[in-house]
């Protein structure tokens with residue numbers, strides 16, 4: 001008996017070790033690709049294989065980063081953009097969910113608005129940018145509005161669909177206790193749709209970045225989008241690439257934050 | 270003196286865009302307090318429809334249902350309904366699930382809470398309060414669903430094929446447990462089933478339904494020697510197989526293609 005146990009334990013240890021080894025291997029390849037990419041970029045740029053004026057180089061970007069951090073302008077632009085994006089993202093998701101709730105509450109309203117939603121969804125929202133800027137003024141409010149607008153319609157449609165697809169038997173259970181519409185919504189419809197809402201969050205992170213970038217391009221006052229458009233105008237591509245890298249990092253962090261939130265919320269399902 | 274529950278000339282037709290589907294045709298029956306009755310019949314004979322009407326989840330096209338002489342029109346706290354599957358809310362703990370009815374009805378007091386938790390212990394789910402439904406087996410989940418239904422202390426329980434999704438052994442054990450629990454609390458119960466054995470083992474009276482449209486064909490009184498026995502022991506009794514044979518033939522003769 002003991003012998004078998006020992007053997008099983010040994011096998012299990014072996015299995016765990018192999019899992020760990022695989023993970024290490026994957027990690028080292030990922031690291032390798034990263035190092036190789038930046039090394040290749042640096043070498044190519046130094047040896048003029050690519051145009052350093054256009055593609056810059058990691059060292060130039062790093063130097064610029066240090067300089068911009070020192071004079072404080074990077075922090076300013078980054079925080080402005082982050083602020084706009086997070087707000088746009090939150091507003092888009094919250095408003096979309098509220099609209100979805102409204103449609104669920106008034107089924108006739110949803111029937112009536114259906115074709116309009118389809119049209120609005122199909123329309124490229126960023127094309128509204130100029131109108132927004134004129135209406136709200138060339139400041140951060142119109143940029144946040146862009147970040148919101150770009151995600152709100154699709155959120156409404158997706159979340160409303162999920163509200164409707166909640167298993168009617170959960171509602172039946174609630175109705176056997178005499179639940180009213182609000183109780184049905186609160187106890188079954190909304191919590192059952194959390195997975196869908198979370199997955200729209202993930203999509204909305206990406207969408208809000210697009211909205212905010214376009215907004216900053218148009219308003220051209222502050223933010224990482226402004227840095228990109230400015231760098232483009234004065235042909236300072238190191239600045240453009242620096243902004244891009246920062247955006248990539250921030251978007252990843254936001255996405256990871258949503259993923260963490262999802263894990264926390266979904267742990268019991 | 271009027272019976273506890275009276276179904277009077279109830280007919281129901283489902284309307285869809287294309288057709289009208291008659292589900293129930295002129296059903297009348299009455300049930301006494303403390304009785305355990307079964308609705309037996311092939312699937313599609315309107316058992317669930319009738320149950321939904323009694324629970325007033327559905328308004329019949331014709332006819333009335335009265336409970337203790339009172340016409341029921343909106344959802345009545347005296348009626349408890351248990352569905353075919355447990356439908357425990359996966360995002361709620363077992364404790365939150367069994368207290369759901371109390372919360373919805375706004376009678377979530379220290380006392381009713383305590384009663385619900387005691388019932389959970391009694392039914393063998395002690396220690397699962399903080400678990401989530403997906404951590405429980407099918408039988409345990411169905412038991413928790415029973416506690417959720419009984420927590421609001423309804424006078425009559427409507428059970429819509431509550432054991433049909435379970436494996437045979439679990440089903441036998443649960444029949445026993447549910448029967449015993451309902452008897453102890455002196456509840457009136459109405460069980461829907463398509464299982465002849467289950468109907469005989471558990472109930473005092475059996476209503477036999479035929480399909481298309483759903484009609485009440487006959488009523489059978491289960492012999493008193495079986496009624497006194499618990500479901501498991503009733504199944505061993507010689508009278509059980511006699512009644513089984515008899516009901517089998519009755520059901521068979523109802524099949525339309527013979």
Ligand SMILES: Nc1ncnc2c1ncn2[C@@H]1O[C@H](COP(=O)(O)OP(=O)(O)O)[C@@H](O)[C@H]1O
Pocket residue numbers: 283284285290291292311312313314315316317318319
């Ligand atoms: N919501 C509905 N809409 C249309 N027809 C329905 C609906 N529910 C049930 N039916 C029909 O009514 C009949 C009785 O159904 P049901 O009460 O579920 O029977 P049972 O529970 O005995 O299987 C069936 O023919 C079924 O197709």
Ligand SMILES: [Mg+2]
Pocket residue numbers: 316317
């Ligand atoms: Mg049914």
